[in-house]
Every structure is written in structure tokens, then in C-alpha cells.
Amino acid sequence: MVPLAHILALSAILFGLGAAGFIVRRNIITIFMCIELMLNAVNLAFIGFSRYLGNLDGQVFVFFVIVVAAAEAAVGLAVIIAVYRNRGSLSIDDLDSMKL
Amino acid sequence: MAPLFYILAALAILAALSVVLQRTPAYSALSLIVVLCSLAVVYLLLGAEFLAVVQVIIYAGAIMVLFVLVIMLLNARQETPTDRSRLARWLGAPLLVVFLGEIFFAVWQRFPPETIPAAPVLVGGPRAVGELLFRNYVLPFELTSILILVAVLGAVVLAKKEV
Amino acid sequence: MPFETALSLLAILVKVVVVLVALLATVAYAVWLERKVVARIQSRWGPYRVGPHGLLQPVADALKIFFKEDFVPSEVDRIVFWLAPFLAFTLALVSISVIPFGSSITISGHTIPFQITDLNVGLLFVLAVTSLGVYGVALAGWSSNSKYPLLGGLRSSAQMISYELSLGLGVVGVVMIAGSLSLREIVERQSGLWNVFVQPVGFLLYFTAAIAETNRVPFDLPEGESELVGGFHTEYSSFKFAMFFMAEYANIVTVSCLATLLFFGGWLGPVFGPPTLRALLPVFWFCLKVFCFLFLYIWIRGTLPRFRYDQLMAFGWKFLLPVGLLNVLATSLIVAWRST
Numbered sequence: 001m002v003p004l005a006h007i008l009a010l011s012a013i014l015f016g017l018g019a020a021g022f023i024v025r026r027n028i029i030t031i032f033m034c035i036e037l038m039l040n041a042v043n044l045a046f047i048g049f050s051r052y053l054g055n056l057d058g059q060v061f062v063f064f065v066i067v068v069a070a071a072e073a074a075v076g077l078a079v080i081i082a083v084y085r086n087r088g089s090l091s092i093d094d095l096d097s098m099k100l
Numbered sequence: 101m102a103p104l105f106y107i108l109a110a111l112a113i114l115a116a117l118s119v120v121l122q123r124t125p126a127y128s129a130l131s132l133i134v135v136l137c138s139l140a141v142v143y144l145l146l147g148a149e150f151l152a153v154v155q156v157i158i159y160a161g162a163i164m165v166l167f168v169l170v171i172m173l174l175n176a177r178q179e180t181p182t183d184r185s186r187l188a189r190w191l192g193a194p195l196l197v198v199f200l201g202e203i204f205f206a207v208w209q210r211f212p213p214e215t216i217p218a219a220p221v222l223v224g225g226p227r228a229v230g231e232l233l234f235r236n237y238v239l240p241f242e243l244t245s246i247l248i249l250v251a252v253l254g255a256v257v258l259a260k261k262e263v
Numbered sequence: 264m265p266f267e268t269a270l271s272l273l274a275i276l277v278k279v280v281v282v283l284v285a286l287l288a289t290v291a292y293a294v295w296l297e298r299k300v301v302a303r304i305q306s307r308w309g310p311y312r313v314g315p316h317g318l319l320q321p322v323a324d325a326l327k328i329f330f331k332e333d334f335v336p337s338e339v340d341r342i343v344f345w346l347a348p349f350l351a352f353t354l355a356l357v358s359i360s361v362i363p364f365g366s367s368i369t370i371s372g373h374t375i376p377f378q379i380t381d382l383n384v385g386l387l388f389v390l391a392v393t394s395l396g397v398y399g400v401a402l403a404g405w406s407s408n409s410k411y412p413l414l415g416g417l418r419s420s421a422q423m424i425s426y427e428l429s430l431g432l433g434v435v436g437v438v439m440i441a442g443s444l445s446l447r448e449i450v451e452r453q454s455g456l457w458n459v460f461v462q463p464v465g466f467l468l469y470f471t472a473a474i475a476e477t478n479r480v481p482f483d484l485p486e487g488e489s490e491l492v493g494g495f496h497t498e499y500s501s502f503k504f505a506m507f508f509m510a511e512y513a514n515i516v517t518v519s520c521l522a523t524l525l526f527f528g529g530w531l532g533p534v535f536g537p538p539t540l541r542a543l544l545p546v547f548w549f550c551l552k553v554f555c556f557l558f559l560y561i562w563i564r565g566t567l568p569r570f571r572y573d574q575l576m577a578f579g580w581k582f583l584l585p586v587g588l589l590n591v592l593a594t595s596l597i598v599a600w601r602s603t
């Protein structure tokens with residue numbers, strides 16, 4: 001059987017890659033995809049724990065995370081479309097007019 | 101079973117690297133689909149049958165389709181790094197290494213790799229997960245349905261063209 | 264023990280080969296059947312010269328496709344342009360792996376079920392593969408870097424994801440009655456009465472949504488010649504175009520198989536005779552029912568005009584979805600009332 005530490009290690013690597021991508025990338029859609037990557041890493045950790053504690057509550061939580069991610073993706077992409085229509089650019093370097 | 105997990109883990113990590121490093125958003129989206137599908141198979145290996153299929157149907161089959169459609173609509177081009185993002189670029193990778201090091205340390209301390217599962221294997225079939233959802237977690241279930249409704253309304257209002 | 268596992272592995276391999284060969288042959292001859300039936304509906308003969316009654320026409324078509332020039336426009340995104348038809352074709356073939364064709368056959372003491380694998384979430388697996396099938400279309404439209412394919416790809420993928428909901432809702436009633444998501448169990452619960460008599464609304468919902476999912480007339484605006492040149496497959500030629508074509512027909516076969524399993528009792532039918540005949544007759548009944556659905560698909564294609572795109576989307580969201588929800592509500596009330 002796969003040790004829990006290995007599952008959590010995979011989850012940590014995916015989360016770290018998502019976080020790094022979130023900080024480094026400039027295209028707003030790619031940043032959004034890195035957020036989804038982080039959410040999936042968390043889902044994997046939940047399912048790993050659910051398996052090792054013999055408790056299905058972790059899987060129910062993953063279900064809710066997926067549902068909330070779907071709602072967030074819908075609204076977030078609508079916001080991106082609205083921002084693109086107003087500013088004409090998808091790079092967050094051009095979308096920072098609230099900065100000093 | 102165990103070697104399959106490591107193959108899938110390697111595939112997921114390679115695809116995640118591709119998501120983060122690709123210049124074209126469309127290739128990042130395709131790589132993210134690969135990550136999602138390999139994670140779905142990992143869920144299957146860990147006994148979460150229902151969630152594996154739900155992950156493919158909803159995450160890979162609906163949310164990512166939304167991403168691909170938006171990329172097609174907005175004609176997202178290749179990303180060109182500008183001078184203003186230099187700080188983020190030079191700070192990103194070292195921060196990642198520090199962060200990962202911390203997590204690995206904490207995980208290895210708390211759950212050493214020799215831990216054998218003490219609990220019996222509970223297979224998360226649709227009936228088992230459904231019973232939990234509709235008995236213990238019925239309130240969050242109803243609240244998330246309201247959440248989805250609000251999200252749909254919000255998305256329609258935000259993305260509508262001003263006539 | 265290793266001998267047992269080797270034997271079961273060999274059985275699975277044989278089944279995979281047989282099913283794939285049968286599916287590809289069915290796809291090839293579905294094209295022939297369509298041309299003949301549509302021709303007769305339109306008072307003409309259809310393919311007549313190549314072989315008796317045009318039966319060698321698919322062979323001639325295959326040869327033609329192989330010898331055609333495979334040109335790739337210069338501005339396409341090469342990786343995705345190459346990936347899209349392979350993705351569409353592969354996904355269309357994958358969903359056949361959970362479809363049961365009959366009960367089982369016993370050869371020298373070993374019982375081999377007529378199914379490559381029986382997942383206990385088999386129905387969800389088919390829905391998952393259908394959801395992934397949208398990518399073949401969307402990516403083909405995007406990678407072609409040209410306006411007709413882009414529009415066709417956008418419209419087609421929007422249509423497919425809209426009708427996926429109605430497809431799912433149509434089968435929820437069947438799942439509630441059978442109490443299981445395994446395709447084999449759903450068929451076995453129909454030994455008293457076929458589900459089409461218990462869930463007529465569900466069947467109509469499922470079939471209409473299935474026609475829209477497979478991009479067939481009357482829902483084929485995204486690939487209609489007079490509207491969008493070729494839709495998402497405009498820039499494709501030769502082998503890649505053939506793959507899209509075969510993927511479409513393989514999807515039609517899969518959807519027909521699912522319709523017979525969920526609503527028309529799958530392989531259930533009169534069985535008689537010696538044990539070998541008893542094992543093979545259910546497969547014959549299954550194939551007969553699937554053939555009837557194929558004929559129905561082609562009959563609809565030859566008869567109905569095309570929906571306009573906004574009519575199509577309005578129909579899917581404003582009519583089919585509410586009807587599906589009401590069907591689920593009514594079915595769940597009846598099932599709950601009967602179980603008390």
C-alpha cells in the first residue's frame with residue numbers, strides 16, 4: 001500500500017507548483033488555472049486522509065470542494081471576460097490601476 | 101497497485117510543471133486536464149470510486165471546458181514577460197523551495213513513511229457517499245446548491261454584453 | 264493462481280479485440296446503411312455499383328481516404344491540430360468497454376461475461392467519457408485558426424455541454440428504479456418490464472439529448488454544410504477527417520447501445536435451445552435492438568429539418584432541462600411512496 005507520507009508529498013508538490021505559478025505568471029487565465037491546481041492538491045490530501053483514517057467524511061468534503069471550485073470558476077471567468085472587455089488586456093501587469 | 105501510483109504521480113507532476121511553465125494558455129489548460137485525469141485515477145486507487153468519476157465529469161469535463169472556451173473566445177495569446185514582473189519571477193522559485201521544504205519536514209515528522217493503515221478499507225461508492233451527503237451533511241449540500249444558483253446568476257450578469 | 268489470472272487476462276484481450284473489430288465494422292457499415300436509407304427516403308437508389316447493392320462502398324471509401332492528400336494549413340497549432348481527431352476517436356472507442364452485450368458464456372468450466380469490464384459506476388463512466396468528448400470538437404475548432412471552424416467549434420461545444428445535462432437527467436429515473444449504476448444490474452432489473460414503459464419521458468429526454476450530443480440532424484447546425492462550410496472539421500482532410508467521421512458514428516453506436524441497455528431491456532428476449540444457443544441468443548437480441556436504434560437515427564436524419572442555433576439552445580435549456588427535473592421529481596416521489 002502507498003504510505004500516507006507519499007500521498008501528502010505529492011499533494012505538497014502540486015500545491016507548491018500551483019502557488020509558484022500563481023506568483024510568477026502574468027496571464028490572468030494561467031493564474032486561475034494555478035488556483036485550480038492548488039485546489040486539486042488539497043483534494044488529494046483529503047482523499048489520502050480519508051483512506052488512512054477509514055472515514056468517508058474526507059470524500060464528502062472533496063465533493064464540496066469540487067462544487068465550490070465549479071462555482072468559483074464560473075464567476076471568475078465571467079469577471080475575466082468583463083475585465084478583458086473593459087481593459088483589452090489579459091496581463092495582470094496592465095490591470096493594476098488601483099496600485100499607487 | 102503501488103507502482104501505478106508512482107507512475108501517475110510522476111505524470112501529474114510533469115503535467116503540473118507544464119501548466120506552470122508553458123507560454124501559451126491553451127497548452128496550460130491541456131496540461132491541467134492531464135493533471136486532473138491522473139489525479140482521478142489516483143483517487144480510484146485510494147478507494148474513492150464515486151469521486152474519481154465526479155472529478156472527471158465535473159472538473160475535467162465541465163470546468164476545464166469552460167476554461168478552454170474562454171481561451172478560445174478571448175483569443176489568449178502567448179505571454180510576454182515584462183519588466184514589472186521581475187520581482188515576482190526572481191522571488192517565486194526560492195519561495196516555492198522554502199515552502200515545500202517546510203511542508204515536507206512537517207509531514208515526515210508527523211506521518212513517517214512506515215505508517216500502516218490501521219483502519220479497514222472503506223470504498224467510497226455512490227451509495228456510501230450519498231448516504232453521508234444526505235444524512236450528516238444535508239445542510240452544506242443545500243447551501244452549496246444555493247451557492248451554485250447565485251454563481252450562475254452572477255456569471256450571466258457579469259458576462260452579458262451591454263446592449 | 265497465475266494460470267487463472269493469465270487466463271482471465273487472455274479472455275479480456277480477446278474480448279477487447281472482438282469488440283473493437285465489431286465496432287469498427289459496424290461504424291463502416293453504418294455509413295453504408297445511412298446512405299442507402301436516406302437515399303430510399305429521398306426516392307433514389309444510393310450506392311449501387313460497388314459490389315452487390317453497394318456493400319463494398321465502405322471499402323472504396325476507406326481506400327479513397329487513404330490515398331487523399333493530407334494537407335495541413337500553415338497557421339494551425341500543430342500539436343493540438345494533430346491531437347484533436349485522435350482524442351475524439353479514442354474517446355469514442357473507450358466507452359464501449361463497459362457495455363454488456365449479453366449475460367455470459369461458459370466455455371469448459373470458465374464463465375466469461377459478455378462485457379469487457381463491469382464497473383459498479385459504469386453508467387457514470389460513460390457519462391464521463393461523453394463529457395471529455397467535447398474536447399475533440401472544441402480543440403479542433405480552436406487549432407484550425409480560421410473563422411468557420413472557430414465558430415463551429417464554439418457552437419458545437421456549447422451545444423454538447425448544454426445537452427449533457429438533459430442526458431444525465433434522463434437516466435436519473437432509470438438509476439432510481441434500478442438502485443444501481445452498474446449497467447449489467449440495470450438490465451437485470453428489467454426482466455419484468457422494460458424501462459421504456461416505466462420511464463417514457465426519461466426515454467424521450469435521453470434520446471433527444473443523445474441526438475444533440477452526437478451532433479446529428481436535427482441538431483447538426485455546427486457542422487451543416489450550408490451554414491458553416493464544414494464546422495469544426497473544415498480544415499481537416501484525409502485520415503484526420505476520417506477519424507472525426509468514425510468518431511461520430513462510434514458515438515452514435517455507443518449511445519444506441521446505452522439506450523437499449525437503459526430503456527429496452529438490453530439483451531433480454533426469448534431464449535431457447537441448447538446452452539450455446541442460450542448464451543448467444545441474448546447477444547443477437549441486443550444487436551437487433553441496437554440496429555433498430557441506428558435505423559431510427561438515420562430515419563430522423565432523412566426526415567427532419569435542421570434547428571437554428573438559438574432555437575436549439577432554447578430548446579435544450581428552457582424545455583428539456585425543466586422536463587428532466589420534473590421527471591426526476593415525479594420518479595423520486597413514486598419510488599419513495601412505493602417503498603413505504
